Amino acid sequence: MFKVLLYVVCSILVIFMSIGVYKDINTQLKILKENDRENWISTSGYVERLNLIETPSTHPDPIIREVFPNNKCEILYTFKYHKKLIFGKEIGLDTLHQKNDMLQSDIFDKLEIGSKVEIYFNPNNPMESVLIKEDINYRSGIRAARKLSFIFLMLVVMILFYRDSKIPIIHRIKIIS
Numbered sequence: 001m002f003k004v005l006l007y008v009v010c011s012i013l014v015i016f017m018s019i020g021v022y023k024d025i026n027t028q029l030k031i032l033k034e035n036d037r038e039n040w041i042s043t044s045g046y047v048e049r050l051n052l053i054e055t056p057s058t059h060p061d062p063i064i065r066e067v068f069p070n071n072k073c074e075i076l077y078t079f080k081y082h083k084k085l086i087f088g089k090e091i092g093l094d095t096l097h098q099k100n101d102m103l104q105s106d107i108f109d110k111l112e113i114g115s116k117v118e119i120y121f122n123p124n125n126p127m128e129s130v131l132i133k134e135d136i137n138y139r140s141g142i143r144a145a146r147k148l149s150f151i152f153l154m155l156v157v158m159i160l161f162y163r164d165s166k167i168p169i170i171h172r173i174k175i176i177s
Contacts, residue, residue, distance in 0.1 A: 003161055010154045017147045017154075024144040040133060045079030045088075045119040052108040071104040075111070079119045081126045088119065092132035107131075 051074045058070075077088050091107060111117065121129035 006161060007158060010158045014151050014154050017151045021144045021147045021151070024147070039123065040120045041123050042118055042120050042133075043079050043081070044116055045077045047075060047077050047111050047113055047115045047117060048087075049074070049076035050108065050111055050113050051075075052105065071108075073104040073108045075107070075131070077117060077119060077129075077131070079121070079129070081121065084126075086121070086126050086129065088121070088127075088129035090128075090130045092130050 053072045053074060055070045055072070073091065075089055075091065079086055079088070117131060119129050119131060120133040
């Protein structure tokens with residue numbers, strides 16, 4: 001009975017962990033495929049406008065709302081491509097990662113109006129441009145690796161218990177000399 005319960009629990013854990021790994025990896029691959037960043041070109045440009053907009057948090061606790069506002073860094077930068085002046089306002093391609101208030105504040109603190117910055121843009125559509133090219137959230141990759149390790153461990157446990165159950169009963173008799 002114990003072995004059956006162990007198989008069921010391990011199987012359920014492996015299934016749910018596999019779903020989590022799939023979601024983590026699929027999210028990051030989707031960001032890469034949608035934007036085809038491998039072919040984007042790097043150039044230099046200038047920060048034209050920079051604002052940090054602080055809005056109150058939507059948290060129900062008034063103290064938390066006051067201490068942790070929602071920050072949004074609004075930026076406008078320019079660069080030249082084929083003698084055309086192009087404007088951009090995107091920080092990076094990973095929009096989920098950009099909602100981090102600390103990241104928005106850090107960007108605002110690091111840059112100044114007139115700063116020369118490196119800009120990455122899509123040569124097929126120069127209106128698509130960003131300041132951060134490699135902004136994938138690597139934590140989800142680390143999470144996926146941990147889940148894969150756990151899945152491997154569960155499979156090893158299941159194999160060892162299965163193998164043990166296949167040993168004939170006669171060989172389980174231990175002779176003490």
